[in-house]
Each structure stands twice: as C-alpha cells, then as structure tokens.
Amino acid sequence: MEGTREVLSGVPARWWHALPDGRIQCDLCPRDCKLHDGQRAACFVRANQGGQMILTTYGRSSGFCIDPIEKKPLNHFYPGSSVLSFGTAGCNLACKFCQNWDISKSREMDTLMDEASPQAIAQAAKRYGAQSVAFTYNDPVIFAEYAMDTADACHALGIKTVAVTAGFMHLGPAREFYAKMDAANIDLKAFTDDFYFKLCGGHLQPVLDLIAMVHHETDCWIELTTLLIPGENDSDSEIKRLAEWCFKELGPDVPLHFSAFHPDFKMLDRPATPPATLQRARRIALDAGLHYVYTGNVHDRAGDSTYCPGCGKAVIERDWYEILSYSLDDTGHCKHCGTAIAGRFGHFGHAFGARRIPVRIAAM
Template structure:
C-alpha cells in the first residue's frame, strides 16, 4: 500500500529532500524522515502508512473541536502513525510517536472509510489523532472519496506544512482545526522541536485564501505558554490576521508523555 510521493527534490550529494513540511528531511536510500512514515526507497520517497489506519471512533463534531461546522452531527475520526512535530506534551504519543506502524495498523482504503462513515450516519470524516499533513496523499484521496459520497472532510492539524503543498491540502478540506501551540519561537523550539513562523503562515493562508472553515485551538500549559502578555499578543494577532469571527478554543493541559512533572491547567 506504499505510495510514491511528488513532494521531493534531489540534493547535490544525491540525497532526496522531502519538501512536504518545513523540516525538509534529507534522506539516503532506506532512511525515514523525522515523521518516521515517509521513507526513501530507491529514487522515490514513499508513504508507508497509505491505506493503513491506527484506529477509528465516532465523535460529536464539537470534540475536534469545531463549534461552528455541522454542529450537532457525528464525525468518523481516524488517524495513522507518526508525526512531524516532537511535542513533549503529546497526548496521543502512543500513536504519533510509535515505531510499530505495521502492528498498530489495519487496512483501510479511502473508499472503505467513506462507506463506513455513511453506514454509521456520519456527516463528515476527520483526519486526527496524528497530523494529516504527514499522510497527505492518503488524506487527500480519502477526502475525495468522502466528497464523492456526499460527506465533508475535516483536518485536525498543527499546520506544519510547506507552502507548495498547502493549497492542495486545504482545497481538499471543508473544515480545519489548527493547533496554535503557543505564541513564541522559544515555546515551539523547546517544546515541539519546530518553528512558530510556518504555522502562522499556514493559518493566514487557510483563513485568507482557502475556502476551508477554520477554528483554532491553544493548549494552555502552566508556566509555558499561558502568560498574560503572550495570550494578549496571540489574540491580537488572530484578530488582525484572521478577523474577529475565527473561533479560538483554549483547552486544558494534563501531564503526559515527557511533561509528567508539570501541573494541570487550573479550571
């Protein structure tokens, strides 16, 4: 079920560069990217999780969370393995950080997923649990199958995607909840192993240029990204860049993965 991918360039030393996300992993034959699921085989990079899901659930759409897209309807949620971020607070790390792709996964073609969603009375399918950016081709093919069946497609994503593939990704998504994990480069560098700037650019694009309905989520971690000045700057940026009508969900942190020593968000 592997699928060769178009998002690659050849480096001067012969390695292949994966250009799907800002990490731009450079791979020798047999090497995997940081996401673990995109691997070089010969002269191509392949997605090893194409057609393989780590699990399914029927949820209320509000759980994604989306409060202004098909409210009150059920959504079929599914994901794969791997992730292109390294969040120390990951609450799905058993899936996103797993290296046991084959043993965790079951066969699930795009057509099978659309048929299952229709059978169970869902109005949409959500790509979640791990980030659909890293299973880009699988997500887009599934979104196409859903649209052909009269279903909507939903992305739950951290928005860490390169500019070139970004239009195709959001063109396939009817709605997206984008995790804005913090509002400082320090937070992104130290706690996610990524960078804030590409995420802000993705949010700007999704709101201003795509047809996708967008809502944002911020996980508040005490002492890390919940300072009044940072939250004020974040909200001001959202209003100025996205407008006052883009919802922002503030969610509560609980100790998990590599941040078990941190306190829960007060409620």
C-alpha cells in the same frame, strides 16, 4: 532521521526532489528532511526507497471511531453532527507534552494498523450516518496523500472532510491539501518561537503563515486551539498577543479554543491547567475583540457555549459535548435577533451527543 537501511513498503509520495549528492529531500513540511536510500524522515512514515519518496502508512490506520464534531474541537461546523475519526502513526513535530504520543510517536504500528482504502472509509461514513470524516489523532500533514484521496472519495458521496493538525506544512502542498478540506482545527501551540523550538522541535512563523493562507485563500472553515501549559504559554501578555494577532490577521469570527493541559509524555512534572487559567485566557481574547472563544478539557458551560455577537444571548448551549439548546435557523442566523453566526450550519434535528463509538472498517 532514522539511519537504518530497512526494507520498506508503501506507495509513491509527492512533494520531494532529488539532491546532487544522491539523497532526496522531502518538501512537505519545514523540516526539509534529506534522506539516504532506506532512511525514514523525522515523521517516520515518509521514506527514501530506491531514490523515490514513499508513504509507508497509506491505507492503514490506528483505528476508527464515531465522535461528536465538537470533540475535534469544531463548534461552528455543523454543530451536533457526528464525524468518523481516524489517524495513522507518526508526526512531524516532537511535542514534549503530546497527549496522543502512543500514536504520534509510535515506531511499531506499520504492521499493527487496520487497513482501509479511501473508498472504504467514505462508504463507512455514509453507512454510519457521519456527516464528515476527520483526519486526526496524529497529524494528517504527514499522510497527506492518503487524506487527500480519502477526501475525494468522501466528497463523491456527499461526506465532508476535517483536518485536525498542528499546521506545520509548507504553503505549496498546503494549498493543495486544504483545497480538499471542508474544515480544520489548527493548533496554535503558543505565540513564541522559543516555545515551538524547545518544546515542539519546530517554529512559530510557518504555522502563522499557514493559518493566514488557509483563512484568506481557501474555502476551508478553520478554528484554532491553544493548549495552555502552566508556566510555559499561559501568561497574560502572551495570550493577549496571540489573541491580537488572531483579530488583526483573521478578523473577529475565527473561533479560538483554549484547552487544558494534563501531565503526559515527557512533561509529567507539570501540573494540570487550572480552570481559572482558561477562563482568564477566554476573557483576554474576548476583550481583544474575538467573538467566539471557548474553553476545553474542563467542565465550563459558559466556556462551552456559543453566544451571538449581536444580542449576546446563548445560541448554542453546551455541556462538554452535549448540546442543551440550539437557537439558530438553518442558515446559522440567531433566532433572537437575526445576526449571522460565523461558521457552517444546516438543519439541526438532534445532536449526536457525547458518545464515542469504535468501529471496524473492512479493507477494500
């Protein structure tokens, strides 16, 4: 926690309570930060201002882009559609391998961010033809109030919402948060608490509890991503245990993405993940009974594509974020054999493609 007593600005935040010693405790995530007046929480964006919790980044963003939905990554949520993506600053984990560290670890962005109200974001998504808005780049857990208000504004205009998150959140606020999300990609960073503690400053069990809750108690579509780091979480035994947990707790139809690490932030001494490691992990997870397992951050058309669990044929062939062929009807059934593919589908006209389009949004 930051110990400086600075003059802070922001909007009232939720999920906190006062302590007998005059501090307040944040109840949003398992860090349970306890703050004196003027202190910021570990995430840097939630703070004690005069005995009240405030969110300092409400209405401000690190930037906006139109992306393909597959980049989140979400392969079973309206494939080929475009999504308006944005984030803020800060994070409630401390991953040494963070690949968005310039945003998530920023301490200078409070005065540099673009301003945009929830209504302006929703209207921009409509204007640009984006089917959804994604809260991403940094973890939307820490700007939950802003994300939830934006979700309400999006839903009023028929725009869907997506959370890209590490899932390190208490279940009480998570139930409220995911009730407003149409889809989420949740990082399952490893399958040992030692990894979470040493490399992320967190713990595994709260993430597992949250994933299970979202899957079983909400209508939010989820997909999982595991970034495989050589020598840390890429052993056959750990991958097998992770995949077996997914099968037992979530069933065979929740997609699992294995993504390639590249040296970044505080782990510059590690090599990039070989494509063969991702392909090995994919085979292990498929052998564990999962129907939809993908590889990411590498060129692997087989690992990018979606296969029907009924007939085994490719129903969505992909190359990176490009869709090469699409063999599902509007309700998500295989055109070859009629098997229902798990996910959220609609009419497929043409894919947005691999473009990334930076956009500006007028403040409101």
